[in-house]
Amino acid sequence: MADSKSLNPRTQHYEFLGPPGAFLITVGVPLTIYGLYFTCSEAAGGCPPPFDNLFVAAVRAFNDLGWWKNLWDTQATILYFSWYAFVVAAWAILPGDWVEGTRLRNGGVQKYKINAFSTLLLTLGITTGYILRYGPESFTFIYEKWLGFVTASILMSVLQGVYCYASSYRGEKLLALGGNSGNFIYDFFIGRELNPTIGSLDIKSFNELRPGLILWVLIDISMACEQAVRRGGSLANITDSMWLVLAFQAFYVVDSLYNEPAILTTMDITTDGFGFMLSVGDLAWVPFVYSLQARYLAFNQFELGPVWTAAIVTLNGLGYWIFRASNGEKNNFRNGKNPKNLKFLQTERGTKLLTSGWWGWSRHPNYMGDLLMAIAWCLPTGFNTPITYFYPIYFAVLLIHRQRRDEESCQKKYGDDWKKYTEMVSYRIIPYVY
Structure with missing residues (x-):
């Protein structure tokens, strides 16, 4: 017990203004993701919608049970969880080198399987073949079911945050120095355990590079397909503005995954625990906020x-x-x-x-x-x-x-x-x- 206490001292310094700030961000991040859709979409009336009707429309929506039900889409949820399962299976099946991270304060090292780039190539190969076989209209479902996918990603984020917080109390775990305050709200948000794992799968590094980043590229491709359908159905009709966004963001993801070992020295991996802050950031914020430009260009096309x-x-x-x-x-x-x-x-x-x-x-x-x-x-x-x-x-x-x-x-x-x-x-x- 003495060794455990010396390795895992109580957190004395709060970030994000402590538990109140952690609570506000925990609630505010999902609301912001939804808010960016309802202030910039065709369904809402523009980007942004007319200001003279914005407040009245919001009040009316909040009081409409049908509006709340519209946030849930069973098919989108099944597709999202199937996507996550596919990425986990790719991590397990595809070959990859095992690399040691930085030495931990307990003297040990965490090992990471490096095959994120292979997972991306497999995903893009399957996606390309699907679009060539069935046409761009077959891959517009992410645009059409946007709200359902957002809700599914937030649900996954909450489930992982709760699981990692609960599992941090089982056995002798190495805790993050910043996430052991004893306050549930704060530790759940920041992340209590430094390196939560399931078997040999390191949850933190896995989420950091695979499901959210690769989904970001798939979302951009779906937005380009939506634009192509609206402009005659041919991929040749996609605007140069959409091609730029797709190329820039896809290249960023490709570069990040190709240089996967570089992430092992970042603060997220070496210092921060894995809690709701990282889970919602990796799984919901990155793919559905970072793709905003592509989604905008899907319904506002210009050269x-x-x-x-x-x-x-x-x-x-x-x-x-x-x-x-x-x-x-x-x-x-x-x-x-x-x-x-x-x-x-x-x-x-x-x-x-x-x-x-x-x-x-x-x-x-x-x-x-x-x-x-x-x-x-x-x-x-x-x-x-x-x-x-x-x-x-x-x-x-x-x-x-x-x-x-x-x-x-x-x-x-x-x-x-x-x-x-x-x-x-x-x-x-x-x-x-x-």
Whole structure:
């Protein structure tokens, strides 16, 4: 018991304003996912709907039992849970290397099966064959059953959050340092157990890369098929704006899954527990919020032209270059490689902090690349509505929060060395701006 207590001390510091904030986010995230549909869809009357009727329509809907029943779709729920089962089966059946993660504070290591990219290729192969055989109209069901799929993904998120919270009390589990407060609401949201598993399946890393990210691509494909059907039924009629969104977001997913081992050093994997925050983020928020631009273009079709297309492609390419080059420098350095002879600060802990290259420009240059890509994904939707720009606004808030969490942890870890480092690298994310 003494060993367990020393390994799993009580959480003394709350994030997100503690239990009240955790409760509000737990309720607010699903409401936001639904809200983005009801403020940006044909069914609601536009993107956004007419403001003079918005409040009255909302009150009328909330008092209509039929409106609440419309949030549930049995067929969509069966399809979603079947999709999740397929991804689990692919993880189990497809070959993949087993890779060790970072060493845990109990001295052990977690092992992860690396085959997310193979799962994506299998999924895209099946999807492509299905569309070629039955036509684009056969793959518009995600657009048509959007609300049902959202509800199913939230249900799955709740079930996994409850399961992981309950199972964290069974046996001697290694808990997340930030999720052991003793408050049910807060620990359920943050995640109590660091690495919940079922057999050899690590639930956290699995959800982080597979079901939500791959579904995001499938949703974009469904939105492109919906647009193709409306424009004559041929895939050749899809607009350049839709192709850009599909290409950018699919490439991001492909790159993430191809570089799957890189995720094993992120805070989500090494530090955070797996609770409702990550489950709803991975399973519901990512696929159904990040695909907003494609869903908008399904019912608001327009061509960008070669000039705008080239400009947006250039911006996305710049963001990707910064993101990938900076992460490459960091991963090489962490693995004991320094091909560019980058400068660094030697800390008293024995570790080294990069102070040149991309990491000399700012402490989080990869975040800057991420933000540029996020803006590029939204530009194909034009400027007729601010709602399609929700993603980069939200993402900026998320990245700033992550940056502050990371730097607070580094301040405790490195002490005076961290102060020296921040004097050498003064900008947090964007040089000369922040």
